[in-house]
Amino acid sequence: MPVTVNQIRQSRVDGKWCAPLCWLFPPRCLVCGDPGLPGRDLCAACHVALPRPRHACPRCALPMPEAATCPACLARPPPLEAAHAAFDYAFPLDRLLPRLKFHRDFSAGWVLAQCMAERFAGLPRPQALVPVPLHRERLRQRGYDQALELARPLARALDLPLHAGLLQRAKATRAQSRLDAEARGRNLRGAFRVDARATLPAHVALIDDVMTTGATLHAAARALRAAGVARIDAWVCARVA
Incomplete structure (x- = not known):
């Protein structure tokens, strides 16, 4: 080729x-x-x-007509302290992110990480960035982890530590895109574990490419909280409305 x-x-x-x-x-x-x-x-x-969100729920990054916590997060607060999306999942993010995720277009990941760094530079600084990991079987099939490909340049740009091995995918799960919201939650029960040998930062930011229902990020955050991390934020490239 x-x-x-x-x-x-x-x-x-x-x-x-x-x-x-x-x-x-x-x-x-x-x-x-x-x-x-x-x-x-x-x-x-x-x-x-680029489709920058004007207002969003501070707990789940859902686009809102004005700055306010959404009804779902008020009724059932998520395990994330805060969630931030650099962009709405609209053109051209709906073209660039699949190029990174499924087609090995690392140039798309690099430019998106640069834009994420600009958007997140003023946020409360975590002690470490933690990319949401793939299971080893999915990683073997794909050959790379798209969240890690975003997290590496983002950590360099913001001068933050990257803890790529802190969070681990404990079991292979079905593709979330094929499931409804309730099934996504069931699919991810027990999906993540934390390296028992690692020194845990008190405040971490989870890095992922796209946030849809939040099920993946919530499952990862619960594992980190159970291990003793005090505050978990989510920084994602794009949020689906």
Whole structure:
């Protein structure tokens, strides 16, 4: 299979992006194809047009007509202290995230992580970022973990520790996208465990690509709380309304 320009541009040297290759292959917008912003595969017009939420529930990031806690979170507070979505799950996020998640387009993940860093820079700083892990069988099939691919550059950009092994997927679960909200919760019971040997931070932010019902993030947060983590936030790239 031929190597693409984006793959060449993303060649790593000692875990960092190779600047000389970025100079040889200048940024090109992944959405429209126009020249990108300096150091970013996104043009100025598409960057401005990204679907940023105006108001959202602070506990589950559900888009709201005004800043307020949603009725569901008032009735049954979630295990997350706070949830933040950088964007609504709309165009072009509904194109870029599947390119990362299913098609190994790491350039899409890189540009989305850059945008997430801008959106989350002013939030209360956790002691560590914890990506929501895949089960080893799913990881073997896919070859990479999309949440980790977002968390790595996000941790570097915000100068935060990354605890990639703290949370583990204890069992293989069915694909959440094929289940309704009630079935998603049942599917994830006992799905996560925390490394018993790890030193637990008091405050962590879970990193994931998309938040739909919140079932996955809630299951992960419950495992962390049971292990002794005092505060768990969620930072996701996009929130489904």
